[in-house]
Ligand SMILES: Nc1ncnc2c1ncn2[C@@H]1O[C@H](COP(=O)(O)OP(=O)(O)O)[C@@H](O)[C@H]1O
């Protein structure tokens with residue numbers, strides 16, 4: 001597959017009073033997104049996902065470096081880049097007192113559509129996001145999931161080659177999330193290149209051809225799901241449901257040979273273990289010995305969570 | 319293409335402004351209600367049965383003529399102020415006026431019932447054959463019977479003078495003869511007044527004869543003052559909502575989203591400014607029509623609240639809305655967020671309205687009067703009142719238009735600069 005986007009030594013340095021905070025290492029972020037793929041940026045809140053998307057869509061001027069998209073530089077030919085991208089912001093960037101149709105028309109006009117083309121495309125998009133029958137209701141009267149769909153629809157008006165979706169599933173019900181994930185897959189099958197940011201590893205895992213893991217403004221891992229998981233090797237994650245475990249117990253669990261690390265997060269102890277099943281009896285023995293009640297046990301095959309934990313020592317959800 | 323985009327953004331703004339029910343209620347109903355209440359308080363046709371002395375002001379600017387010994391204007395001062403016949407003192411409480419504008423405001427406030435203005439060239443015109451002088455009489459139709467009495471007395475005097483004038487000839491050579499004729503005129507006026515007051519005492523109606531020397535009688539209605547004041551104030555409130563919508567767009571990310579479309583950034587601010595301006599014009603027009611309706615139907619006076627000079631009205635309207643839009647944008651451009659923008663705007667715009675005379679005339683109050691010159695409210699209000707009860711024309715309001723447009727240019731420049739600074743990323 002051909003390269004569609006190239007982040008070239010891209011870096012943003014926020015300055016005081018809000019900063020200093022740098023997105024990108026000293027030499028900047030270098031990254032390529034291939035034509036037709038779904039590329040996910042996976043990272044916790046504040047990692048720098050929105051900053052990168054904003055630089056890529058011409059909202060933020062990079063402190064250093066450039067983004068070349070479809071052959072055009074965002075710093076030198078911003079309008080040529082913008083014609084090719086649809087941006088779906090993290091917030092619901094819609095006029096709440098206008099209807100879905102009015103919002104689509106407004107942004108369609110700003111994308112350069114007019115007349116018959118505009119009204120035809122508005123109808124198509126309404127059909128695609130399945131809101132034809134509510135098209136003339138105000139956005140403020142919609143459910144969260146419907147708003148999210150309009151938010152995506154606006155980014156599709158000009159049939160962009162590439163779609164940027166910034167955490168499009170935050171704060172919605174499971175059914176709406178399912179709907180959005182399927183929509184993204186469908187768009188990708190139609191040939192659209194997608195940049196998808198999320199802090200849900202399940203989404204990155206399900207959607208992506210390739211994933212970049214981002215933390216504290218740095219891309220700390222990059223590759224396909226398989227490649228990333230391989231970096232943690234044969235490690236599994238053992239989740240022990242154990243309310244308020246004493247620190248001493250956690251320390252003893254971590255000291256078991258072949259257990260690389262022990263972490264506590266909200267009522268749960270996670271052990272990163274080589275060959276998890278083999279280490280489980282010893283872990284349970286230590287817990288019993290401490291007189292603690294074990295509420296549940298789960299062993300996870302290696303996944304992105306484990307990769308993140310391995311790389312940062314923190315859980316993704318923190 | 320760019321223009322279509324600007325239109326689309328402007329349209330979204332106007333549409334939202336005009337479909338927001340609570341905003342509509344605030345922007346249209348309240349200024350109308352407030353000016354009606356003030357209007358009713360100052361002149362809604364109250365009928366005092368007690369005949370009080372009418373407060374009459376005389377502004378005598380008459381420079382006379384070399385051909386007559388006494389300027390005719392002095393006759394009015396003498397009879398109404400300095401040496402009124404005894405019978406008249408019950409009905410007229412006269413004083414000389416030096417500041418015409420102030421006096422007209424006083425009519426609006428009910429501090430003065432009738433104002434007689436004798437222009438500079440009055441005598442000169444009176445004695446020029448086929449010309450005739452013009453006397454300006456202002457009164458508040460709400461002043462009730464004292465006002466009517468005073469007016470009829472003045473009308474009568476004028477008629478008498480007029481009759482005398484028929485006998486006057488240009489170029490009478492002997493001073494003594496002139497003096498004699500002038501005394502004749504005064505005597506005639508006083509005689510009329512005697513007769514009139516006698517009739518009043520006998521509770522007979524005085525027949526109004528207002529032909530006079532081309533007696534140019536203008537009506538005043540307090541809506542002419544408070545209407546424009548309120549309309550301008552609430553126009554600025556409405557525009558501040560528009561200006562603050564830029565901050566709301568920033569918070570909601572709709573502004574950022576517009577910037578991700580292939581449109582130059584100026585399209586967004588351009589669209590906003592057009593939207594704000596059109597909303598302001600619309601708001602003013604609706605209020606202007608509503609107040610005309612109120613004056614004519616509710617108060618039943620045939621007064622032209624906004625005057626009759628269409629071009630003048632359009633010029634003041636266009637320039638005061640431009641200044642208002644600029645001012646609202648400046649305030650918004652310095653606010654941290656929409657909420658802060660809202661409260662600061664309300665405060666600043668209300669102060670500007672107060673200073674500018676929206677609630678009470680301030681032009682004659684020391685300090686405040688001078689400070690008020692800094693507000694767009696004052697310049698806009700003066701523009702409208704110049705056209706309405708001052709009977710001014712386009713030429714008279716050009717200074718106001720120039721100042722307002724100047725303010726608009728300064729405000730827009732500051733706002734563009736400040737928004738440009740904060741949106742640089
Ligand atoms: N305008 C700004 N000024 C200063 N710091 C900012 C600004 N925007 C974001 N940041 C900081 O940059 C970091 C990355 O933010 P962001 O890109 O929004 O992360 P994410 O989208 O991954 O949650 C955060 O620590 C945030 O506080």
Ligand SMILES: [Mg+2]
Pocket residue numbers: 046049050051090166167
């Ligand atoms: Mg973000």
